[in-house]
Amino acid sequence: MQRADQRDDRAQPSQRAKRLRRALVCAAAVPAVLITAACSSDSGDSKAKSGAESTQSAGGGSTQPSASASPTVQAAAYQKLPDACGALGKKTLEDLVPKGVKSAKKGTSDDPSTRASCSWSSLDNNGVKGSQFRWLTVSLLRFDSDATRGSGADQAHTYFTRQSKDVQSVDGAKNTKVVPLSGTGAEATAVRYDLKKKEGLFKQQTVVARVENVVVTVDYNGAGLAGEKTPDADDLTKAAEKALKEVVASVSSANGAGGAASSPSGSSEPSKPASPSKSPSKSSSSSASPSKSAARES
Structure with missing residues (x-):
């Protein structure tokens, strides 16, 4: 009877240790997920920002069409008159x-x-x-x-x-x-x-x-x-x-x-x-x- 109680007492710390290890593993896994999510989010924002900046740059970098050249006309064939x-x-x-x-x-x-x-x-x-x-x-x-x-x-x-x-x-x-x-x-x-x-x-x-x-x-x-x-x-x-x-x-x-x-x-x-x-x-x-x-x- 005493040996059974002792075995139960010895088993409980072992079970508690297992549960603690599982909790630590899970706890350690959470930051990794968060970091992964955060990295993914930053990556998306960066791409979006980069796209926006590219668009803005493209828009801001566009130049106004240059003024068209002055219209020309065909030269006059005759430059003088006879007497x-x-x-x-x-x-x-x-x-x-x-x-x-x-x-x-x-x-x-x-x-x-x-x-x-x-x-x-x-x-x-x-x-x-x-x-x-x-x-x-x-x-x-x-x-x-x-x-x-x-x-x-x-x-x-x-x-x-x-x-x-x-x-x-x-x-x-x-x-x-x-x-x-x-x-x-x-x-x-x-x-x-x-x-x-x-x-x-x-x-x-x-x-x-x-x-x-x-x-x-x-x-x-x-x-x-x-x-x-x-x-x-x-x-x-x-x-x-x-x-x-x-x-x-x-x-x-x-x-x-x-x-x-x-x-x-x-x-x-x-x-x-x-x-x-x-x-x-x-x-x-x-x-x-x-x-x-x-x-x-x-």
Whole structure:
């Protein structure tokens, strides 16, 4: 009996020791789990933080798109104009103004390389039989390329269109006829009409052409005065068209037989912008209606 109690007493410390060892093992295991969880948590936070920082860095590191380069326009093909009074040969002048070959009168211009004109008048006096009157005007207008207004050719096209319409709206014009022309510059047209004045019936021909960035206007009218026969409108128109082609050719010749437009390797840099005094609006106001000018002169 005593031995059994002693065995029980000896067994209890042994069991308590086992339970203590198990508790210590479990207790020791808990920090490891916590550390593992903590490491996992830190690792996730670190990755999240790293991702956030990467995103922030990517966002903060983005640069604003650089400003686009200034727009450029095609360079003007022609940089100068011919002498308007020398744009027609002697033979042509003898046909158009037989008594006025030497009557050339140069128009005023603040810049001859942009705007030029010349006029001639002829009065073939046949005494009591009357007289044949002729009036001829050549006008040239050149447009520079400009980043704001566009290429010289586009500006010239706009002016050509407006010029062609203005000629058709002359006060008192009768029997107006508009004929598109081919083979002269990039675009060309002829406008003719009758204009009754106290001196007689005037046959008016205005031919307009655009060659690259230059607009050429030839204004030609004729009348039979004091009983002389009225000139034939078809003959006057043909003479005006001949003069127009000659002036267009002189523009190309003055710029080296075609200027920059004839050379594919020509510079693509825009030409110097026109000054305010060269603006299309002023140019058009000064020579928008050569037919009106001719009518006043005649």
